[in-house]
Amino acid sequence: DAKTTQPTSMDCAEGRAANLPCNHSTISGNEYVYWYRQIHSQGPQYIIHGLKNNETNEMASLIITEDRKSSTLILPHATLRDTAVYYCIVRAIYGGSQGNLIFGKGTKLSVKP
Amino acid sequence: NAGVTQTPKFRVLKTGQSMTLLCAQDMNHEYMYWYRQDPGMGLRLIHYSVGEGTTAKGEVPDGYNVSRLKKQNFLLGLESAAPSQTSVYFCASSYSRRTGQAYEQYFGPGTRLTVT
Numbered sequence: 001d002a003k004t005t006q007p008t009s010m011d012c013a014e015g016r017a018a019n020l021p022c023n024h025s026t027i028s029g030n031e032y033v034y035w036y037r038q039i040h041s042q043g044p045q046y047i048i049h050g051l052k053n054n055e056t057n058e059m060a061s062l063i064i065t066e067d068r069k070s071s072t073l074i075l076p077h078a079t080l081r082d083t084a085v086y087y088c089i090v091r092a093i094y095g096g097s098q099g100n101l102i103f104g105k106g107t108k109l110s111v112k113p
Numbered sequence: 114n115a116g117v118t119q120t121p122k123f124r125v126l127k128t129g130q131s132m133t134l135l136c137a138q139d140m141n142h143e144y145m146y147w148y149r150q151d152p153g154m155g156l157r158l159i160h161y162s163v164g165e166g167t168t169a170k171g172e173v174p175d176g177y178n179v180s181r182l183k184k185q186n187f188l189l190g191l192e193s194a195a196p197s198q199t200s201v202y203f204c205a206s207s208y209s210r211r212t213g214q215a216y217e218q219y220f221g222p223g224t225r226l227t228v229t
Contacts, residue, residue: 042222043223045220046217046218087155100146100171102158103155103157104155105154106155
């Protein structure tokens with residue numbers, strides 16, 4: 001599975017957009033980009049995923065560059081409850097490990113009032 | 114739906130003791146996973162299962178055993194606990210044959226285990 005690089009931490013003002021970057025320069029053609037987050041002491045929560053097109057759901061938007069070597073997760077109006085560690089993960093949907101996720105250290109997002 | 118539940122929520126063991134962590138899901142998912150998370154680290158996969166009666170090793174399987182006798186349950190066993198197994202353990206499930214979706218893993222609330 002491709003390795004990802006994320007900043008260790010970021011701050012965002014409440015009500016503003018939070019833009020979380022992720023580099024995945026070795027991504028393969030059949031690998032998707034997933035985002036999960038983990039609020040303190042809780043189990044990780046799925047946010048969004050994409051292959052090459054930009055995606056949007058009720059939680060966030062995912063922007064993937066045309067060369068697919070990087071992506072950005074956008075929380076359009078961050079709230080204090082969005083304070084969490086955000087994980088960017090790349091992997092194929094089906095593979096020898098049947099969908100296992102490889103978590104790095106993620107980005108600690110702090111939303112401040 | 115309760116989603117993914119884990120039992121117990123907390124446990125303290127002495128070195129050498131054994132215990133079993135129970136994970137249950139009510140979403141009829143085919144795949145189930147056990148992860149561990151140490152302080153300041155991401156999750157690491159211990160074992161996983163792609164269906165009832167099947168299990169496979171993940172990244173850090175040593176010292177653990179698993180069983181999937183029923184589709185909805187995935188058990189993680191520690192036969193002889195060691196202080197290095199002090200961690201938070203998360204169970205997850207994914208993939209429904211009905212929907213064909215395998216993108217999203219649903220996680221349980223975690224079990225905090227301390228081995229003294």
